Structure formats: C-alpha cells, structure tokens
Amino acid sequence: MGHRRPDISIIVPAYNEEGAIALLYEQVVANVEPDFPNFELIVVDDGSKDRTFEILEELAQKDERLVVVKFLRNFGQTPSMAAGIDLARGPILVTLDADLQNDPADIPALVAKVKEGYDLAVGYRIRRQDKFFTRKLPSIIANRLIGKVTGLPIRDNGCSLKAYRAEVIKRVPLYSDMHRFIPSMSIPSGVSVAEVGVRHHARQFGESKYGLFRIYRVFFDLLAVRLILTFSARPLACFSGLFAISFAATAGFVIAALTSNADSNVVFSTLAVLSGSLTVFLVSAGVIVGLMQDGARTRAPDTRQYSVAD
Amino acid sequence: MALSKAATVQSMTSVPDAGETLMTDRTLSVVVATFGECEDAKAFLETYRDAMSGIVTPLEIILVGEEGTRDRVAKVRDGGFDWCELVPVETSFAAGEDEATKLALARARGDLVLAVPGRKAGSAATIRRLLEGLGENDLVVGVSEDAQKSGGLRKNVLHWAIRKMFGRDYQDLFCRFRLGKRSVFTESAALGVRQHFIPLVADWRGYNVSELPIPAEEARLPALSVWHPRLRWHYRALIDLLMLFVVLKFLDRPLRFFSAIGAPIFGLGCLITGYLVIARLLQLTTLADRPLLTFGVLMIVLGVQVIAIGLVGEIIVYTSNRRSKSYEIDRIVSLNPDRSSE
Incomplete structure (x- = not known):
C-alpha cells in the first residue's frame, strides 16, 4: 500500500490496557477493513506502566496502518486525544476508548453519518453495561445538564465513540478534561451533529478510571464551558x-x-x-x-x- | 496520575563498576546552585574531577554563586583546570537557592543534569550510584543514609503533609544530590517552587522518580538549609507546600478550586438572605434591625467574587492553551517512514 491519505483515522487513547489492546486492534481491523481498507489507527500510549506499549510496538511492526504514539509521561485522556487528532491525516476522525466497552463494529455507521454531511456523529450507548447508581444515573443527570447549559442536547456525552469531520475537530481547543465536551466546544464552529445508537459491553479488562466524584467536576467544568462559549461569541x-x-x-x-x-x-x-x-x-x-x-x-x-x- | 505508587528506594548494595559505559550516549551537565558555600573552589572541582574519572566527563559544570563567582572560576581556570567547561553564573544573595537552581538549569545543555551541593563534593561511589540508579527513571534523588535516624515533630508534620497531599513520601527532600533528565528538571523547576520540591513536581507530572541512598556525610545539610531549626522556616515551607499542591492540582482547571470555596459561601449567603426576606414578607421581623442581612449579602458578594476569579482563571487557561500543545511525545512507532520522523 502506498502512503496516500487514509480514508479515516481512528484515534485510541490507551493507559494500562495490556489486556485489551491487542484484541482491540484485531476488532478494529476486522470491522473497519471491509469498508475502509485504507484506514489508519493511531493509538496514543499515555505513559502506561504495563506492557501496553510493547504490545503495540510489536503490532506496528506488522501493519503500517497502525501508528503508535508514546507519550513521555502520563498526561491524561484529553492530551492523548489531542495528540491523536493533531497527527491524524484522514478527512474523517473516529475516537474510541481502548477498554473494548465500545464496539469497533459501530465505526462504519458513524462514518456513514459524517459522509451524509454531518460534522459530528456522536454515539449513544444502547443498553449500557454499567452500574446504575455510580455510572448511569450521574451520566443521565450530567447529560441533561450539559444539554440545558450548552444548548446542544446530546443523549450521551460520555460515550467516547464519535466521528468528526477533520477540519472541524482540529479547530477545537482541547485541554484539561475537555474531551468530554468536544461537541459543546464545537458549537462556535457552527457544527451539525447526528446521534447514532452504539453497542456497549461490560468492562472485561482493567479498572474504570472514573467514579462518582466526577459529578462535582462535571458541574464546574460545565460552568467553564458555558463561560468559554460566551467568551468565544462575545x-x-x-x-x-x-x-x-x-x-x-x-x-x-x-x-x-x-x-x-x-x-x-x-x-x-x-x-x-x-x-x-x-x-x-x-x-x-x-x-x-x-x-x-x-x-x-x-x-x-x-x-x-x-x-x-x- | 502516578501518585499511588510506593516510594522506590533502591538498595545501596551491588553498585557495579560500570565506568564510562554508564554514560555512552548522553551528555551531562553538572549544576552547583550553591557554589557560594564552597570554600575552596579549586579543591572542590578537583575532587569532582577525581570522583568522576573513569565514570563520566561532563559537558560543563555550571557554578552559580554571588558576586565574585566569575573571578573565582577564572582563577581556577588560570590554575590549569581544563577538565571540562566551567560556566560561572552570578546572582544576588537575595535571589536564593531556588532562583539559582532555575538559572543554572536554564543554562544547562546536557541531556542529563546532575545537581550537587556546593558545600561538599560527592564521592565516586555517590556519582556512580546515581548514574547506575537512573536506569529507566527520569529522576533519582539522594537519600542520606541516616535520614531515618533524625526525627522530631516538625519532620513528622512535613512527612505527613507530603503523604497526604502527594500520595507518597520522600525520605530526604533536603538532599541536594539529584540526577535526572534535563527536561524533567527544567519543567519541574519552571513553576518557581522551592528546589526541594522538584521531585514532588516531577512525580506529580507522571515522571518516574526514585530515591537512592548515599553516604550520610555527603548528604548532610549545609549550615543555612531550610531545615534550620526555626519555626518560621518550617511554617513557610509548609505554606509553600500547600500552595504547590493547590497549583498542581488546579493549574488546568482553576474554576474547580475557586468554586469549591465560592459556592458554599454564596450558598450560605443566599440561605441567610432568603430566610430574612421570607421572614420580612411574613411580617415576622423587620430588616432594618437585622445585622444578619448585611452578613448574608456580604457572603453572596464574596461568593460571587471568588467564583468570578475562577472564571477569569478559566479564560486565562483557555486563551493560553488553545494554541499550545499539552503533551510531549517520546516517540512514534510506525512502518510508515513519514510517520516515524514526525
């Protein structure tokens, strides 16, 4: 294969995902290759302490579509996503988590929505496989609040599986924990958003990096997003x-x-x-x-x- | 965040006679931020030359001291000392060791930086131990062999505070022998913190930091250390530590910090004022003779002001971050040669 521009770029931030990362690669290839053989998979290793990078390095020696980015240290999920977005070359960018709770089989449907003309295709998890009180309930409250405050009522802001038109996402400033608010932060660019139902699986590998305390953070982050949106406009x-x-x-x-x-x-x-x-x-x-x-x-x-x- | 990891203190045994093999591919800058404490410059530098002989030849030695440092270094050069480049840096006494460290790091060119005290030169065993101990770490800090022996309330309070705030303990933050990557030193010192806290900053930011025992007589504190037994020094150090914690935790999201303070104040003010207004509407009380009303409104005003400061902070972060990268890439692995060279 020549080094022409890929059809889509898939961006996966990974931190201590040695159990899931090889399987994720296999699933991405199996599900994306039939529709988009010329894809690129950018995995950003966010300073993992386990064998995540070594496993990725081995895989990258066999498949030139896989690009492995190793951070100098652990920076967090937003910088990982920002690095992937900066390095992506495709006209459509897809983001997903490395923990296999998202299903790579949903990627073609999201990309199809962007090809229809939408700037963002946002996944929402159908039959979410998480605990109700610690994960699902805070998520429902947070999503309602985000929709009210930003004026962009998205059902599931927490779902990482999203597809973006490259020229839109590359303009969105990403810092701190802003990856949760990418659709909201895109509002000043005048984006059109579509929602697509996606599958969700129970976590098989590693531990969740989130907890109940995030409600408090999300609330104040939301206040900041609102201010930034106002600031951008006026x-x-x-x-x-x-x-x-x-x-x-x-x-x-x-x-x-x-x-x-x-x-x-x-x-x-x-x-x-x-x-x-x-x-x-x-x-x-x-x-x-x-x-x-x-x-x-x-x-x-x-x-x-x-x-x-x- | 790598805060939950236990402090790594490596054993003093099995130090290999690795010689120059320890430093085959990386250059080293030696930084002496307290060169003013050195009584005999020539003897000090010769001791290091002998200690490092066969282990490493540094690219440069940066010597930061007060007025007259250039003359002292010139005399050493005139005396035939040509082992490596000597870089004298003069600073005012008021600038202190923290500023001196920052200045020296800004001048350093080596891949690695070895920070040493000016009071007493380290031995070959110490240098070798630090170089060997660096391994896969980003920073290694010396620990005096007898760091555990000295105790006392103030030391215990400091250790407790560090444990609570930063999630791990350091046995000897006051030891001046440190070796690490230059980028780690400069990034950690850029915050303008006390140089003692450089390992804490590096650790907080996810770098691998390890402690390494070194002989007690070399790690012993200089006469005018921050650990001088005066309560004022300890109080200031503790406040600095608290400030460092707040800055590190909320540097990217100031609103989280200011809202945590402002929101309860604002809420209390609203409750008090609301209660009084309702009482007034129900004709239960008059507002004119209730100082509580003033207190309630004062709370509201204060709460709004604190939250507004947080919002201004958010705008500062937003405007400064939207054009800059918030990450550093170690390497890119890809079969595509265009990618690997990015």
Missing part, C-alpha cells in the same frame, strides 16, 4: 449578566436608602456599598477578560492583521 460580555443584576441591586439599595427612615437607612446604605463593590469588581473582571481576548487574538498565528504584498 468576549466583552462574559460578566455582563452578573453585572446587570449587581448594578440593578445597587441602584435599588441606593433608592431605598434615600427614601427609607433613619433605621433602615443604615442597612440599605451598607447593602448599596456591598453590591456597588461587587459591580466595580465585575466591571474590572470584564475588562481584564477583554484585554486577554485582545492579547490572545494578536498572538494567534492565524489571525494576522496584515498581508504581505507580492
């Missing part, structure tokens, strides 16, 4: 909502202080000072955010404010 308006409330409260307290009797006057004056200080703080925060946006824009390599003449 950078100077990040704190405008809070500012409006605070300013109205200050005005109300000032009027109340001026019109009330002597006893109430002290209370309302104090409240006016407190809410006034909050108003000043929010204005300051908004200005700082605006300055940061300006700095980021001028630093960005693809937003030059000049052009070079021939």
